[in-house]
Amino acid sequence: MKLESPFVGRPPRDQRVTRQQAAYVVPINLSYTLLLPRRRFGRFISFFFPPSGFLAQTPARTQIFRSCGWICGVFDLMAMAGSGVFSELLEGEVFKYYFDGEWRKSSSGKSVAIINPTTRKPHYKVQACTQEEVNKVMETSKVAQKSWAKTPLWKRAELLHRAAGLLKEHKSPIAECLVKEIAKPAKDAVTEVVRSGDLVSYCAEEGVRILGEGKFLVSDSFPGNERNKLCLASKVPLGVVLAIPPFNYPVNLAVSKIAPALIAGNSVVLKPPTQGAVAALHMVHCFHLAGFPKGLISCVTGKGSEIGDFLTMHPGVNCISFTGGDTGIAISKKAGMVPLQMELGGKDACIILEDADIDLAAANVVKGGFSYSILFVIHSGQRCTAVKVVLVMESVADALVEKVNAKVAKMTVGPPEENCDITPVVTESSANFIEGLVMDAKQKGAKFCQEYRREGNLIWPLLVDHVRPDMRLAWEEPFGPVLPVIRITSVEEGIHHCNASNFGLQGCIFTRDINKAMMISDAMETGTVQINSAPARGPDHFPFQGLRDSGIGSQGITNSISMMTKVKSTVINLPTPSYTMG
Ligand SMILES: NC(=O)C1=CN([C@@H]2O[C@H](COP(=O)(O)OP(=O)(O)OC[C@H]3O[C@@H](n4cnc5c(N)ncnc54)[C@H](OP(=O)(O)O)[C@@H]3O)[C@@H](O)[C@H]2O)C=CC1
Numbered sequence: 001m002k003l004e005s006p007f008v009g010r011p012p013r014d015q016r017v018t019r020q021q022a023a024y025v026v027p028i029n030l031s032y033t034l035l036l037p038r039r040r041f042g043r044f045i046s047f048f049f050p051p052s053g054f055l056a057q058t059p060a061r062t063q064i065f066r067s068c069g070w071i072c073g074v075f076d077l078m079a080m081a082g083s084g085v086f087s088e089l090l091e092g093e094v095f096k097y098y099f100d101g102e103w104r105k106s107s108s109g110k111s112v113a114i115i116n117p118t119t120r121k122p123h124y125k126v127q128a129c130t131q132e133e134v135n136k137v138m139e140t141s142k143v144a145q146k147s148w149a150k151t152p153l154w155k156r157a158e159l160l161h162r163a164a165g166l167l168k169e170h171k172s173p174i175a176e177c178l179v180k181e182i183a184k185p186a187k188d189a190v191t192e193v194v195r196s197g198d199l200v201s202y203c204a205e206e207g208v209r210i211l212g213e214g215k216f217l218v219s220d221s222f223p224g225n226e227r228n229k230l231c232l233a234s235k236v237p238l239g240v241v242l243a244i245p246p247f248n249y250p251v252n253l254a255v256s257k258i259a260p261a262l263i264a265g266n267s268v269v270l271k272p273p274t275q276g277a278v279a280a281l282h283m284v285h286c287f288h289l290a291g292f293p294k295g296l297i298s299c300v301t302g303k304g305s306e307i308g309d310f311l312t313m314h315p316g317v318n319c320i321s322f323t324g325g326d327t328g329i330a331i332s333k334k335a336g337m338v339p340l341q342m343e344l345g346g347k348d349a350c351i352i353l354e355d356a357d358i359d360l361a362a363a364n365v366v367k368g369g370f371s372y373s374i375l376f377v378i379h380s381g382q383r384c385t386a387v388k389v390v391l392v393m394e395s396v397a398d399a400l401v402e403k404v405n406a407k408v409a410k411m412t413v414g415p416p417e418e419n420c421d422i423t424p425v426v427t428e429s430s431a432n433f434i435e436g437l438v439m440d441a442k443q444k445g446a447k448f449c450q451e452y453r454r455e456g457n458l459i460w461p462l463l464v465d466h467v468r469p470d471m472r473l474a475w476e477e478p479f480g481p482v483l484p485v486i487r488i489t490s491v492e493e494g495i496h497h498c499n500a501s502n503f504g505l506q507g508c509i510f511t512r513d514i515n516k517a518m519m520i521s522d523a524m525e526t527g528t529v530q531i532n533s534a535p536a537r538g539p540d541h542f543p544f545q546g547l548r549d550s551g552i553g554s555q556g557i558t559n560s561i562s563m564m565t566k567v568k569s570t571v572i573n574l575p576t577p578s579y580t581m582g
């Protein structure tokens with residue numbers, strides 16, 4: 001099967017630039033190229049013009065996208081990563097960390113390199129913060145939180161709305177970081193930032209609504225009591241929230257913790273993932289520009305393996321909101337007596353019944369497994385909610401596999417700057433891990449629907465059919481563009497496989513029978529079940545949670561706000577019972 005790669009050969013005829021299109025596209029690109037001195041704007045140019053610069057080899061839609069990005073980018077020129085409004089983040093080659101309302105250099109004198117997954121070369125550097133710096137951050141956060149808790153709710157919301165606006169205004173430089181740090185396709189990187197702005201705004205509105213209400217209880221509803229006790233229950237902040245997001249959504253999964261924490265009156269210490277740290281620092285700067293009080297938000301950088309334990313076990317922390325892999329399980333064993341919100345890995349099963357709409361199922365298997373869709377962020381299967389195992393009834397398995405293969409054949413594979421469907425996975429060790437799963441399946445006799453192909457961190461999409469439970473791929477999450485298919489002979493077999501997994505994040509069912517779907521959904525032990533669609537966290541206000549090794553607690557805007565508060569009761573004791581209208 002021929003896979004379409006922008007690295008080699010010409011694109012298929014229908015994707016080449018026609019003379020007519022070129023008449024518009026080429027002059028637009030050229031005119032902007034000539035207008036701007038290439039040395040000064042080199043970094044900007046490289047965002048829209050990736051390494052190869054192969055105009056004639058690029059699909060027409062990509063060239064048009066580039067030209068649009070190019071035109072928009074011209075108006076956003078002063079704000080590329082580490083420049084314009086973001087220039088104070090950078091000193092020399094190293095991005096600073098954020099503490100007490102200022103951008104600072106670490107006294108360690110050390111930095112951590114961020115490797116571009118596409119080039120596999122260092123692209124950015126961030127400070128390696130010290131334990132003393134973490135101690136100072138915690139002290140300052142505690143003080144800042146006290147006065148923030150006394151700030152009216154509407155004012156907290158106003159600042160969050162301002163930060164949301166700034167995030168959207170500066171989406172290009174933040175997206176640029178995502179492209180370079182985690183190889184997120186350029187347009188999906190922009191989507192992540194815009195989605196994050198929307199999340200922050202929604203959170204401000206939801207917070208005003210749900211935190212503006214409490215409960216009023218009377219004592220005579222409980223046996224043996226008269227109505228002489230009136231209870232006022234309200235939600236109060238927890239204190240300092242430690243937020244640790246993963247690499248795959250360094251901005252969105254950071255704000256999904258920061259915004260609920262802030263609206264609820266908490267302060268925040270953010271420890272961004274190393275791959276994605278620079279995008280997160282830029283996002284934090286938008287909160288800085290919005291005018292949040294000094295010390296309320298801090299961002300400490302460094303390797304999780306070096307400062308992670310010190311942060312999570314710090315006595316100054318009152319709540320930990322973590323998203324990531326098994327690290328979360330280790331954290332939950334070490335953390336003190338503080339509320340934990342843990343969103344961990346998934347092995348989301350997709351159960352396809354005989355009566356399913358096979359076209360719909362195939363489209364969702366591709367969209368869910370490889371995240372190939374205009375509605376979903378495309379990220380080479382690097383989503384906790386990706387479809388990670390297909391459990392299809394034997395009688396429809398051939399038809400499904402054929403349709404999925406036809407769609408896989410049309411996927412583009414290459415650099416994120418080109419908006420390819422499949423881009424490099426985040427690190428070489430991730431690629432090696434994925435390869436290990438693939439080789440194990442091969443040795444044990446699984447059928448590869450495509451040839452296994454890898455160049456550096458770039459792995460071509462691979463559907464692995466006839467996977468059996470003795471293969472690692474049946475149980476482990478590749479977090480990459482490799483999707484196993486297990487053929488089942490009964491629905492019970494599918495449910496059993498799903499429930500036997502260590503993970504219990506999401507799952508999905510394809511059937512035309514809603515009654516059957518409901519029964520299967522009830523039987524599946526996962527945090528969410530999607531009926532006739534691939535798993536997804538969004539929309540961001542939906543509850544999102546995992547069972548077993550997939551997590552503790554529930555996310556989603558409303559649940560996160562509640563989780564980052566504690567109920568406080570004030571009881572008014574009357575000398576004699578008093579009954580309303582009595
Ligand atoms: N359920 C969900 O919502 C989601 C789950 N995931 C899961 O996350 C995994 C991939 O993300 P990935 O970023 O690699 O996950 P990791 O668990 O490796 O890292 C997550 C975060 O934890 C930090 N960290 C590492 N070690 C420690 C430590 N000892 N103490 C505290 N923090 C630490 C990392 O920092 P550093 O980068 O510096 O190491 C990073 O910020 C997959 O398993 C995926 O399923 C991903 C997204 C969403």
Ligand SMILES: O=C(O)[C@H](O)COP(=O)(O)O
Nearest residue numbers: 248383384385536537538
């Ligand atoms: O990190 C992840 O994988 C997300 O939490 C899933 O988000 P999505 O379903 O919106 O991509």
